[in-house]
Amino acid sequence: MPEMIEVEAYRALAEQAALGRTISAVEAPDAWYLKRGLSAPALAVLVGCRFIAARRRGKLLLLDSVDGTDDPGPVLGLRFGMSGRLVVDGATAVGELRYSSNEAKAVYDRFGVVFADGGHLRVRDPRRLGGVELGPAEAALGHDAATITLSQLRDALAASRAPLKARLMDQARLAGVGNLIADEVLWRASLSPSRPAGDLSPAELRRLHRHLRLTVAELGLRGGSHTGDLMAHRRRDGTCPRDGRLLQRATVGGRTTFWCPWHQK
DNA sequence: CCGGATGTTCACCT
DNA sequence: GAGGTGAACATCCG
8 A cells, every 4th residue: 555655646636636526426335444433324415515625644635625605515534554546537646556456446446426527536445454534633643754844753753762663653643654665764864673763863863854855755756655775675585775784674663674784773 | 375565443461 | 651462454466
């Protein structure tokens, strides 16, 4: 699935292709995909509304709406789990992630809205790990990793003994960083994923901040969270593309982690 | 056949 | 309270 890089592409797709179109029906074939008490009947509130803005915070896509009299309507929140994609009028956004053989399978459409012009916006998610909600708690997410400032990052990491990588992936502290981006950023910043998050020196913190922002921007241009320099080496017996040393593999922050013990300190 | 995969949430420990 | 672990979700891939 998507980390923030892919969700940003979905946001751009929604902004370019889904705004201003009146919603005539909601498709909710999978009740399990509706989160936080949301039900299919409750989604009818979207009918007659149109989306007026597509925003993103971390991995959460937010679609603001207004109703038929231009009064504020519900905010639709979409999460994509590990295999979710956004489909508008049958077209997907970014380059391929995984499950490419399934992209055309409408069987995996878990949620959608139909527009009065006959088109539609859908979430296609084979693994079903994403979800839909109305009025998601945006404030429960930390600052977005694409725009976070140095002082905000310092606050997000401060006074924590948790492993640095675990803290970077804590969406409540800092929104958008997933497993692949975390490994890539730490590799670039020469920081060990298991360093206590609150123990970085000012210089290390600046380095981490610089690489976080640069990496997010660069992977966005390259077209995906999987386009990092470390990606091809994230496997057993993988070696560091910088110095050729064997990469270490372990579970950190609950996720499989690869790093170079030689240069990541 | 089996393990693991770009995520989140929850129960249960320490 | 802070963190860690494992399970669950469902499908595909090597």
